[in-house]
Amino acid sequence: MRHILILGGTTEGRRLAEELAKAPGVRVTSSLAGRVSEPRLPPGEVRVGGFGGADGLADWLREHRVDTLVDATHPFAQGISRNAARAAATAGVRLLALRRPGWLPVPGDRWHLVDSLEQAAAALPALGRRALLTTGRQGLAAFARVEDVHLVARSVEPPDPPLPADLTVLLSRGPFHLDDERAVFREHRIDVLVTKDSGGAATAPKLAVARELGLPVLIVRRPGLPDGVPTVPDVAGALGELGLGCDTVGPIGPE
């Protein structure tokens, strides 16, 4: 049995586990950080919680005889990707990164690119008075001292303090559809959007709504992956790299 460990917490990680669970001769384990109280669980084995740094992950890889480590974590989950690169090198395990491509602007977009949430917070008051923040609950602290802007923050779980004073929290989990996004912008009278460049279709409709309304969008650029990690953009690419194309797992299910 080949043992593949997927570092997940993303749609792509779950979709890859679904495909690998169909492959003969493959044991698949998905690892989740445990940030979400009721995660959507992939098929195959699942473990939850940190490994205790790169050394802990390297120990886990050796102990569980992992052949390939797939880093399918979110493009902004920097710590775990760094640990994955170090641990794979230490344990002598093959590493593959699965990263959905970032978004690209199209005509009509009014994007303002920044390098961090802190830069986004500093730039925000000049761009609008009512902001939809889709940067995740962990990033909300960066906006704690923003003044003169009403913040509407969307997250899966309630955010922890310190929280901005002028805040509405919307608890919901994607995918988000175009009409629902239009309703959010309308109901909350949003005049600026703040997002990370997460990429992917599931959360892209908010960008289309901002474009329709001619609103500015503050976009936090992605951090890079550690040097030299082979990277694929989608599940089909990952299966190909793993030598498990459609001949082995059959047609790939819908996204």
Ligand code: NAP
């Ligand atoms: P992070 O800052 O890169 O990781 C912090 C620590 O959390 C890691 O050192 C590791 O702990 C643990 N960890 C992270 N991902 C893990 C995984 N898949 N399995 C086991 N342990 C994991 O990560 P983050 O930005 O907090 O993201 C946490 C998880 O949420 C990731 O799995 C990511 O895919 C998902 N996610 C993140 C974002 C985002 O915007 N950052 C958005 C959507 C989903 P140890 O050092 O103890 O091993």
